[in-house]
Structures are given as structure tokens and as C-alpha cells.
Amino acid sequence: MLKLQDYRFSVAPMMDWTDRHCRVFHRLTTRRATLYTEMLTTAAIIHGDRARLLGFDASEHPVALQLGGSNPPDLAAAAKIGEDFGYDEINLNVGCPSDRVKDGRFGACLMAEPDLVAEGVAAMKQAVRIPVTVKCRIGIDDQDPELALDTLARRAMAAGVDALIVHARKAWLNGLSPKQNRDIPPLDYDRVYRLKAALPSVPVIINGGITGIAAAKRHLKHVDGVMLGRAAYQEPWRLLAADPELFGEPAPYPTMKHVFEAMMPYIEDQLARGIRLHSMTRHFVGAFHGVPGARAFRRHLAENGVKPGAGVSVLRDAIARVDDRAPVSMAA
Structure with missing residues (x-):
């Protein structure tokens, strides 16, 4: 079972990047980071080749399965399959802005349906004993981030969510590509800090545009955890500093x-x-x-x-x- 300390540092789920080979590689740079799978849809898990999709190396622990979906019974079924495969956490994607995800009624578009997100969280919590978390944006399109993020977070909390991971940008579903959504919407770290101040009882992890371990340490003055994305993938040598700088433990290997x-x-x-x-x-x-x-x-x-x-x-x-x-x- 993951503890608060396990949320302190993690490597983000990234489509086409954080597959099982990538995660084994990252684990050799840090013992303490929680690692995440690429997003997998509930339909793929329920109906697809589970061994190919879900198999992972024992060295990867702690490792979380990220799900894409919005149907509560399907989310519950996929979460249970993930738990049975040995994952340490189930994470619901409420942040991906791609058209394919939007057409399937999951990802960032669920920011507009906080009650449905809560139903999904509740269904997964009933199905599994491991933590269930949500990764979201601060809002989408013309939403007010103050209201949108607070509403989603409180609904998820009421449903029993174990932690909230917040990418500190809006997602613009109309007018920006997924690539543009990673850079163009401005970062608003203060909005995530305010969420944590308002919700002291739930772990809040910040994500988005964080460039390295020194930056992570600065964020940890305000939130419970930091999730590193592209910086961890594009410059994985940075992860060698995670255990010494964030946990006071030696890196697994010196170089x-x-x-x-x-x-x-x-x-x-x-x-x-x-x-x-x-x-x-x-x-x-x-x-x-x-x-x-x-x-x-x-x-x-x-x-x-x-x-x-x-x-x-x-x-x-x-x-x-x-x-x-x-x-x-x-x-x-």
C-alpha cells in the first residue's frame, strides 16, 4: 500500500514513452519514484491482450496503472484487473487533451463532468484495495480554474480518492493540438498551491513544466508531491539526483x-x-x-x-x- 511518502516524487505517465522498458530504465536511476504506465483504455484492458498490455517487471514497484475511461462499471473492472496484475495504484486520466480521447468521453473532457468522475472513483474504490488517484488539469477551455478544479477535487474527495495529481495548465480542447496543450496554456502553479491549502487532508501532487529536482524541491514547500514528465524522459540523468535530494538516500548507481x-x-x-x-x-x-x-x-x-x-x-x-x-x- 502506497503511503504519503510514496507520492513525494513520481515520473508522469506519457503516451508512447513510459512503456515497460522505459520504466525498468527509470527504476535503475531512482528507487523511490513512483512510476506510471502509459494511459490504457478500459476497453483495451477488458477485451485485449492483458499480458502484453499490463505485464511489467517486478523491479518497477512502486508502479501505477493509468486508466482512460468514463464508464464506472468498466473502470471498476479494469481497476480490479490491474490490481490482480500487481499494480500498486490505479490512476484515472482526467487530463489528456487528444481528439481520440475526447471522442471516447475520457481524458480532459471529464473536467466538465465532475459527478461522473466521482462515480468512477467510487466504483474503483469499491472494486480494489489499492489507492485510487485522479490526474487532472486545472480546467478546460473557458472554465474558471478556481471553480472547475475545486469542484472536481471535492467531488473526487467525497468519492474516496486517495490523491490528486494536477497538471498546472488548462487544456484547450478546441483550437490547440495535444502537443500545443503541453506548452501554450500558461502554467499556474499557484492555483495548485491554493488547492492544497484548501484541502489539507488529501495528498496533492503537482505536474507540468517542472524542469528538474531543484525545481521539485521548491514545489514541495507547497504541495505533497511532484511529478516530473518530459524532463525525466528527455534527460533521464536528472533522476539520479532524486533519491539523494528528495529522500536523503544514495542514488542506486553513481553514473x-x-x-x-x-x-x-x-x-x-x-x-x-x-x-x-x-x-x-x-x-x-x-x-x-x-x-x-x-x-x-x-x-x-x-x-x-x-x-x-x-x-x-x-x-x-x-x-x-x-x-x-x-x-x-x-x-x-
Whole structure:
């Protein structure tokens, strides 16, 4: 069972990015972060290949399953399946702005239906014993964030939600693409701080535009937890500072080269199962950002990692092109 301390730091669910290979990689950089799956729809989980969709490595714990859906019975069924697979938390997506998600009546459009969100939370809480959380925006389109976020949060609280994760931007469902929704709507961290002040009894985690561990420490003066997204994925070396800076514990490994050495047995096992090297190495592109040799590392993986039969020697050769020094301002 997750405790408040487990919400202190997490890596965001990111579509097409935070798959099982990415999460194993991230776990080797931080023991303490809670990791999240990509969003999976309730229909896919109920009717699809569950082993392929939900399988994960035991090293990933604590790991949460993010669900996309709005039908309370389906959410309950999918949550129970996730619990049975061994996930530590079920998270409901109320923040994704894509057209596909909107057409399916889930994601950020649910900001306009707080009662339905509450029904979904209540159904999942009845179905599982693990924590049920909600990840949302501060509002959508022309909503007033003061009213919209407060209403959604209080409805979810009344339904028994265990924590709220708030991306501190509006989502504009009309007029902006999903990519634009990650950057154009202005960040409003103070709105999330006010939510936490108004709801002291529920953990509130802040997300959106947070650039590193030093920034996370500043936010933790106001909220219970910080969720790092693109910074964690694009520059994963930043995660090596998470345990020392946020938990007062040593990092699992001193450098990214040590992380990769620890990753090798997993990669070899996956290759033996028929997984292509590129399916794993695509998550490593930013591993040495800011270090001499990083460009040669990326180029070698790009040119050779996609070849049929590519093995761990390709990765070892790429790593050999990188200087051993750590990036500047790792905790920034």
C-alpha cells in the first residue's frame, strides 16, 4: 500500500514513452519514484491482450496503472484487473487533451463532468484495495480554474480518492493540438498551491513544466508531491539526483554508465524473448545530454540499434563514445 511518502516524487505517465522498458530504465536511476504506465483504455484492458498490455517487471514497484475511461462499471473492472496484475495504484486520466480521447468521453473532457468522475472513483474504490488517484488539469477551455478544479477535487474527495495529481495548465480542447496543450496554456502553479491549502487532508501532487529536482524541491514547500514528465524522459540523468535530494538516500548507481551496466541483463533477457533492441534503446536518447560524446552516442544508436539482429554490443559501443563525467547541474 502506497503511503504519503510514496507520492513525494513520481515520473508522469506519457503516451508512447513510459512503456515497460522505459520504466525498468527509470527504476535503475531512482528507487523511490513512483512510476506510471502509459494511459490504457478500459476497453483495451477488458477485451485485449492483458499480458502484453499490463505485464511489467517486478523491479518497477512502486508502479501505477493509468486508466482512460468514463464508464464506472468498466473502470471498476479494469481497476480490479490491474490490481490482480500487481499494480500498486490505479490512476484515472482526467487530463489528456487528444481528439481520440475526447471522442471516447475520457481524458480532459471529464473536467466538465465532475459527478461522473466521482462515480468512477467510487466504483474503483469499491472494486480494489489499492489507492485510487485522479490526474487532472486545472480546467478546460473557458472554465474558471478556481471553480472547475475545486469542484472536481471535492467531488473526487467525497468519492474516496486517495490523491490528486494536477497538471498546472488548462487544456484547450478546441483550437490547440495535444502537443500545443503541453506548452501554450500558461502554467499556474499557484492555483495548485491554493488547492492544497484548501484541502489539507488529501495528498496533492503537482505536474507540468517542472524542469528538474531543484525545481521539485521548491514545489514541495507547497504541495505533497511532484511529478516530473518530459524532463525525466528527455534527460533521464536528472533522476539520479532524486533519491539523494528528495529522500536523503544514495542514488542506486553513481553514473549513467553504471545504470546501463545494470540494465544489460534485462536487455539481454528481452532480446532473447524476441524484443528488438530499438524498442528499448529509443528510451535512452537523452541519457547523456550535456556530456561530451552524447551526440556520438545518439548517432551510433540511431544508425545501428534499428538493424535486424542488433544486440547489446551496439549499446556498449555507443556508451564507449561517452565521457564519464556527469552532466552539469544534475539536480537543477
